[in-house]
Amino acid sequence: MTRRDGVQSRVRARGAAGLIASWGVVGTPTLAHTAEPSWLPQRAEAPAIERNGFVPAAPTWSVVGTLAPSYTTNALFRRDDRRRDVFFEPDVSLRLDGKLTPDLSYRLYTRSSFEAFARERLGDVAIARFGGRLTQNVGGWRLTGNYENRYDFDGIYRNLGFISHDVSGSVGRDFTVGNATLSPLLLLTYRFSDLAEARRYRFDALLGMEFKLTEKWSIISTPFFEAFWFTDGLNAGRRDQIYSASLGLKYNITDSISLTTSGAYEIRSSNVPLRHYRDLTIGPKLDFAF
Amino acid sequence: MRRWSAIGALVSLACAAGIAGANPQDRADRPERSLRLDHDSMRNDYREDRLKIPAHPLFEEQRPAQPPKAKGSSKRDGAASR
Numbered sequence: 001m002t003r004r005d006g007v008q009s010r011v012r013a014r015g016a017a018g019l020i021a022s023w024g025v026v027g028t029p030t031l032a033h034t035a036e037p038s039w040l041p042q043r044a045e046a047p048a049i050e051r052n053g054f055v056p057a058a059p060t061w062s063v064v065g066t067l068a069p070s071y072t073t074n075a076l077f078r079r080d081d082r083r084r085d086v087f088f089e090p091d092v093s094l095r096l097d098g099k100l101t102p103d104l105s106y107r108l109y110t111r112s113s114f115e116a117f118a119r120e121r122l123g124d125v126a127i128a129r130f131g132g133r134l135t136q137n138v139g140g141w142r143l144t145g146n147y148e149n150r151y152d153f154d155g156i157y158r159n160l161g162f163i164s165h166d167v168s169g170s171v172g173r174d175f176t177v178g179n180a181t182l183s184p185l186l187l188l189t190y191r192f193s194d195l196a197e198a199r200r201y202r203f204d205a206l207l208g209m210e211f212k213l214t215e216k217w218s219i220i221s222t223p224f225f226e227a228f229w230f231t232d233g234l235n236a237g238r239r240d241q242i243y244s245a246s247l248g249l250k251y252n253i254t255d256s257i258s259l260t261t262s263g264a265y266e267i268r269s270s271n272v273p274l275r276h277y278r279d280l281t282i283g284p285k286l287d288f289a290f
Numbered sequence: 291m292r293r294w295s296a297i298g299a300l301v302s303l304a305c306a307a308g309i310a311g312a313n314p315q316d317r318a319d320r321p322e323r324s325l326r327l328d329h330d331s332m333r334n335d336y337r338e339d340r341l342k343i344p345a346h347p348l349f350e351e352q353r354p355a356q357p358p359k360a361k362g363s364s365k366r367d368g369a370a371s372r
Contacts (some may be wrong), residue, residue: 062343066334077322089327091334113327125323152324161320183336198321208336222333234318246333255342266329281326287334289341 059098063290066091070283075120079276087117103137114156126153144170162195183208196233203227218250240270260285
């Protein structure tokens with residue numbers, strides 16, 4: 001072997017060792033089996049998840065919610081005999097969020113909400129929910145699968161009305177255009193329930209919009225279209241469509257608390273004429289997260 | 291005899307209550323009642339997901355130190371997701 005051959009072989013060995021060392025950080029299972037030069041210090045093989053550079057962080061607990069006193073023109077969703085009233089609606093969730101991989105996150109949650117009317121007590125209703133979701137980020141799109149166990153009560157947690165199991169899938173994404181953030185969301189749900197009349201498919205197409213005016217102030221709107229196909233019991237064959245538009249002015253009190261004054265207008269049409277309704281609801285909403 | 295009459299009256303009342311609870315209109319209406327809560331939940335989720343969860347000192351201490359981020363890892367930090 002000539003002196004040049006020896007120098008070239010040492011350069012190749014160093015290059016190979018450097019390459020192997022760098023691959024040890026990014027890592028692939030196949031490259032982990034490549035033999036390293038014997039003159040390098042031997043190291044214990046890192047777990048696969050560390051070779052890929054991701055260590056799941058501890059999951060995060062949070063409490064988020066909304067407190068909303070509101071006025072409505074149709075408390076009971078009736079086609080005729082619409083009743084105006086004010087109501088109070090708290091909606092609070094306890095969440096546990098975590099990541100399994102950089103692009104796969106999960107959430108476990110429990111959620112409680114109710115409506116308490118001033119006069120139309122027949123409209124009082126409460127829901128308790130327990131659920132979990134997995135969200136996969138694919139090129140900026142969020143693909144989510146969700147399961148929710150739900151308890152609907154008549155009154156404020158007075159009498160259990162029915163129990164449901166909602167299974168849903170959704171796709172959504174955020175687009176930023178200048179000071180505007182657009183968040184389209186498509187959601188499909190099927191409800192299994194011990195009440196046959198509650199079983200149905202539900203499709204939602206929602207477009208969340210936020211237009212930043214200043215650091216603290218923004219305009220938000222969440223129009224959506226919703227369609228129902230009831231499958232069982234006395235509601236079998238019933239098909240409803242709901243069109244909703246909303247507009248609000250949001251003030252960020254802090255990064256974790258905001259106040260929004262908004263109005264929402266809804267129209268429902270149905271192949272059951274009695275189910276048609278129109279409703280306007282306005283009022284402030286205090287959102288918080290801690 | 292009086293005892294059997296009383297029992298019969300109680301059974302009749304229970305049957306009547308059962309029939310009232312099974313009112314067809316009531317069964318068809320029941321899923322309606324939480325519709326506003328469901329719609330407000332969707333709108334609430336949109337606004338709440340834009341809030342920042344404050345850092346909790348206790349949880350920060352419990353989190354293990356992260357290794358240097360590898361090339362191509364997600365830019366999004368934190369665990370909150372919609």
